[in-house]
Amino acid sequence: MSSINQIEAADKALAAQAATAAAQAAAAAAKAAATAQRAVAAVAPLGPAMLDARQRVALWVPSLVFGILYALFFLGLALTTLNPKAWSDVKAAVLGRKRRLRRPSADDECGAAEGCGGRAKTAALANGGAGHAAANGASGGEVRLTQIHRPVVLTWEGLGCAYNSPAGLVPVLQDVCGEARPGEMVALMGPSGSGKSTLLDMLAARKTLGRLTGSVLVNGKPRGPGFRHISSYVPQDDNLTPQMNVVETCQLYSALTLPAGTSPAAAAARMDEVLAAMGMGHARDRLVGGVLPGGLLLRGLSGGERKRLWVAVGILATPSVVFLDEPTTGLDSAAAVAVVNLLHRTVVDSGLTIISSIHQPCSAVWAAYDEVSLLARGRLLYFGPCAEMGSWFEGGLGLGPWNPAKHGILSDWALDLVSIEFTKPEGMGRSIEGPEELRAAARAFSRHYRAKRLAAPPAAAANGARKGKAAAPNGRARAGGDASDGAAPHDADSDGSAGSGRAVRSAAGGGDPELGGGRGWDEISKAAKYEAGGGEDEETDWAAAQPAPDWTAGIKEGADESDSLQRASWMTQFRTLVWRELLSMMRNPVDVAGRMLCFVLLACFMGLVFWNLDLGADGTRNRVNALFLHTMFLLLMPFVYLSMYANDRRVCVADFSARLYSVSAYYAAKQAAVLPFVSANVIISNLVVIGMVGLNTQPSAVFVLCAVSIVFYLLAQQVQSFASIVTPNQEAAFILTIAYTSINLLMSNFIMRFRDMAQHWVSGLRWLSAANYAFSALLANQFRGTAVSCRQGLNPELVGFLESLMPNARLLRTSAVQSMLLRPGDDCVLNLNAVLDYFGTTRPLWVYSLALVCYLLGVHALTFWGLLRLARKERR
Numbered sequence: 001m002s003s004i005n006q007i008e009a010a011d012k013a014l015a016a017q018a019a020t021a022a023a024q025a026a027a028a029a030a031k032a033a034a035t036a037q038r039a040v041a042a043v044a045p046l047g048p049a050m051l052d053a054r055q056r057v058a059l060w061v062p063s064l065v066f067g068i069l070y071a072l073f074f075l076g077l078a079l080t081t082l083n084p085k086a087w088s089d090v091k092a093a094v095l096g097r098k099r100r101l102r103r104p105s106a107d108d109e110c111g112a113a114e115g116c117g118g119r120a121k122t123a124a125l126a127n128g129g130a131g132h133a134a135a136n137g138a139s140g141g142e143v144r145l146t147q148i149h150r151p152v153v154l155t156w157e158g159l160g161c162a163y164n165s166p167a168g169l170v171p172v173l174q175d176v177c178g179e180a181r182p183g184e185m186v187a188l189m190g191p192s193g194s195g196k197s198t199l200l201d202m203l204a205a206r207k208t209l210g211r212l213t214g215s216v217l218v219n220g221k222p223r224g225p226g227f228r229h230i231s232s233y234v235p236q237d238d239n240l241t242p243q244m245n246v247v248e249t250c251q252l253y254s255a256l257t258l259p260a261g262t263s264p265a266a267a268a269a270r271m272d273e274v275l276a277a278m279g280m281g282h283a284r285d286r287l288v289g290g291v292l293p294g295g296l297l298l299r300g301l302s303g304g305e306r307k308r309l310w311v312a313v314g315i316l317a318t319p320s321v322v323f324l325d326e327p328t329t330g331l332d333s334a335a336a337v338a339v340v341n342l343l344h345r346t347v348v349d350s351g352l353t354i355i356s357s358i359h360q361p362c363s364a365v366w367a368a369y370d371e372v373s374l375l376a377r378g379r380l381l382y383f384g385p386c387a388e389m390g391s392w393f394e395g396g397l398g399l400g401p402w403n404p405a406k407h408g409i410l411s412d413w414a415l416d417l418v419s420i421e422f423t424k425p426e427g428m429g430r431s432i433e434g435p436e437e438l439r440a441a442a443r444a445f446s447r448h449y450r451a452k453r454l455a456a457p458p459a460a461a462a463n464g465a466r467k468g469k470a471a472a473p474n475g476r477a478r479a480g481g482d483a484s485d486g487a488a489p490h491d492a493d494s495d496g497s498a499g500s501g502r503a504v505r506s507a508a509g510g511g512d513p514e515l516g517g518g519r520g521w522d523e524i525s526k527a528a529k530y531e532a533g534g535g536e537d538e539e540t541d542w543a544a545a546q547p548a549p550d551w552t553a554g555i556k557e558g559a560d561e562s563d564s565l566q567r568a569s570w571m572t573q574f575r576t577l578v579w580r581e582l583l584s585m586m587r588n589p590v591d592v593a594g595r596m597l598c599f600v601l602l603a604c605f606m607g608l609v610f611w612n613l614d615l616g617a618d619g620t621r622n623r624v625n626a627l628f629l630h631t632m633f634l635l636l637m638p639f640v641y642l643s644m645y646a647n648d649r650r651v652c653v654a655d656f657s658a659r660l661y662s663v664s665a666y667y668a669a670k671q672a673a674v675l676p677f678v679s680a681n682v683i684i685s686n687l688v689v690i691g692m693v694g695l696n697t698q699p700s701a702v703f704v705l706c707a708v709s710i711v712f713y714l715l716a717q718q719v720q721s722f723a724s725i726v727t728p729n730q731e732a733a734f735i736l737t738i739a740y741t742s743i744n745l746l747m748s749n750f751i752m753r754f755r756d757m758a759q760h761w762v763s764g765l766r767w768l769s770a771a772n773y774a775f776s777a778l779l780a781n782q783f784r785g786t787a788v789s790c791r792q793g794l795n796p797e798l799v800g801f802l803e804s805l806m807p808n809a810r811l812l813r814t815s816a817v818q819s820m821l822l823r824p825g826d827d828c829v830l831n832l833n834a835v836l837d838y839f840g841t842t843r844p845l846w847v848y849s850l851a852l853v854c855y856l857l858g859v860h861a862l863t864f865w866g867l868l869r870l871a872r873k874e875r876r
């Protein structure tokens with residue numbers, strides 16, 4: 001009995017517990033219902049924020065049409081600028097006018113093919129005369145350059161350069177001396193690897209790598225930092241913008257290189273003058289041409305014209321000294337002669353000093369030079385008048401003899417003489433055969449040169465320029481010189497065949513005591529062999545034996561009047577560079593027009609794929625997909641233009657190296673020029689997507705979508721630019737950006753949610769993922785605080801999918817559950833905040849937006865740092 005009572009008591013207790021549990025469950029259900037009610041009350045239905053189908057058409061159709069017209073406009077602009085003749089033909093055809101065929105002029109023909117350098121020069125001189133006459137008061141079509149602001153005598157003494165290597169210091173230039181005077185063209189010549197470029201860079205104050213010794217004097221004073229304002233360096237490879245024409249190119253360089261405060265009229269006059277002097281007066285409106293960033297080939301100037309334009313912009317800023325790195329390389333002989341003759345003419349007219357490296361010149365090119373510095377294995381074998389080089393080798397060293405019929409022009413023979421790497425040509429006669437003899441010849445010349453210098457000190461001022469220089473028709477007749485010749489080594493025949501008479505003597509007697517310091521070649525080379533045998537290892541001991549470098553000291557302490565000349569201000573640089581960027585972009589059909597077309601067509605494609613999404617559960621899911629794809633599209637789009645960033649790098653490195661403008665001016669100009677076009681592309685494509693897909697059209701939501709998209713696109717683009725700058729080439733930049741893009745994709749929180757990652761620590765990379773911030777911002781913008789009606793229930797197809805997915809879930813097939821899923825009732829509401837909860841997008845929208853902006857600023861800072869580093873690293 002008692003046990004029955006116990007059982008009843010236990011039943012009662014269980015019943016009481018069950019009742020309590022039921023009451024708690026009911027309370028919890030009531031609480032959940034209340035929470036849901038509050039949540040529903042807190043969200044605004046999305047429905048009213050959506051436009052109806054007609055209104056959406058009115059949004060995307062005009063945007064799409066505008067985008068296409070915009071692209072066509074810039075395409076037309078680019079094509080008409082790049083091909084004006086085709087444009088005039090189109091205009092004539094459209095207007096029904098009779099096409100006027102223009103008979104090609106001699107200038108056009110000349111421009112189309114190189115090889116008419118002389119004719120181009122004559123035509124240009126006549127053509128440019130008018131412009132110049134206005135500026136210069138010259139008459140009769142004669143082009144004379146305005147006197148440069150300050151004639152300069154450049155003297156260098158004991159120049160040396162050595163590089164560190166695992167084996168110790170390796171000298172590549174040793175004890176090189178020389179002098180260049182106003183109105184002179186000096187050639188730096190020698191076999192490959194002899195040190196021409198090293199010497200040119202040292203003279204131009206561009207050399208910073210290696211252990212540098214010796215001194216460079218400007219009019220007798222140590223060269224100061226202002227030297228760069230009175231000198232110009234013209235690299236071998238030009239850095240011209242293909243989309244600009246000749247005049248625009250000159251305007252660009254005159255704005256950047258002429259002293260601040262130069263009036264526009266004076267700048268224009270100078271431009272006319274230089275163009276005419278360089279024989280480019282006929283091609284003022286011609287495009288430079290070349291391969292555009294993006295790959296299009298643009299027809300433009302011929303190789304010779306391009307080189308002349310490159311030289312013209314180098315001398316625009318009225319420099320006193322111009323350094324040219326192999327100005328004739330890559331040109332056929334006629335074009336090379338045209339360039340060098342024009343240079344010579346400029347030198348004679350203006351008192352300019354030109355120092356240029358040359359390879360094996362042809363006779364006409366050789367004839368244009370006044371002085372030559374002959375190097376071999378970093379040693380100076382000769383410096384002095386070109387015409388006297390033969391007499392030094394023949395008379396001074398007893399080499400040769402030079403037979404023009406057999407050996408070619410003097411420069412060819414001299415190059416063969418000092419080249420010890422290759423077998424000498426047949427019939428060379430006595431020659432320099434090995435390193436010891438080369439060293440001995442260099443020492444003999446050094447002694448001879450210094451003795452001459454002691455006898456006649458170098459010209460220390462501008463008026464030390466050779467007398468009668470400007471009057472000399474080709475510079476050759478001055479070889480004899482006079483007392484004012486300073487360092488001229490010795491007498492010479494004035495017809496350029498100096499030394500031919502001496503050859504007989506030297507061949508017979510072994511050297512002219514006057515020239516060779518009394519030692520014949522046999523004696524010199526014997527001594528050299530003895531010294532070499534006696535253990536004098538100059539190749540390794542030389543650098544250690546040199547005095548402490550005085551190069552930088554000279555630069556720092558030196559002061560000359562050129563310090564006062566200031567180039568363009570930061571603002572002028574900025575304006576000029578913005579102008580260049582705009583011209584380059586607008587005239588490149590694959591740039592402005594191509595980008596807009598790409599944006600609108602892809603937006604249109606995406607709109608068709610996600611066409612007119614409904615406001616139910618399915619539509620919500622697809623909206624999330626569309627937002628993710630939109631994010632990815634913005635991330636991937638800049639890849640199309642990676643080659644352009646690589647081109648930007650090349651251009652700015654060359655310009656930094658020439659110190660044309662500051663890094664900050666370039667950077668600011670680039671951003672300012674790009675921003676409007678990027679904004680236009682993103683806004684137009686966003687409007688197309690919003691309209692076609694059916695995204696939130698509240699003005700604030702549209703604004704945020706556009707703003708976030710612009711910032712994110714700029715960021716993706718900036719990463720590409722950063723990669724192009726910090727990596728050595730396009731392939732490396734590609735690898736870096738692919739790695740970055742992969743992180744963005746995997747850490748977007750869409751393909752795999754962070755909370756679902758089994759290796760959760762990997763999700764730490766999310767902080768690097770800009771796509772994560774952008775996607776979160778777009779989700780929050782689209783769904784936060786919104787709700788959609790679900791009275792139509794779930795898609796029957798989806799319910800069927802659930803049933804086949806869970807075949808044992810009988811509950812799913814009960815009428816109550818089916819009714820709840822398919823016909824949930826008129827008051828059913830989908831709270832879209834749940835979407836944000838699902839993705840863990842819990843922070844306010846401004847947090848994601850701010851993170852994106854800070855990210856962008858960070859990448860800008862890194863890119864700017866990379867550019868600064870690049871500008872400093874561009875050392876030679």
Ligand SMILES: Nc1ncnc2c1ncn2[C@@H]1O[C@H](COP(=O)(O)OP(=O)(O)OP(=O)(O)O)[C@@H](O)[C@H]1O
Pocket residue numbers: 163172190191192193194195196197198199209876
């Ligand atoms: N940064 C460097 N480090 C080590 N060696 C260098 C460096 N730059 C140049 N050299 C060496 O210095 C020597 C002279 O080079 P340079 O470029 O001045 O000769 P070059 O006469 O102009 O040759 P080329 O006519 O072929 O252009 C070469 O042997 C070259 O290998």
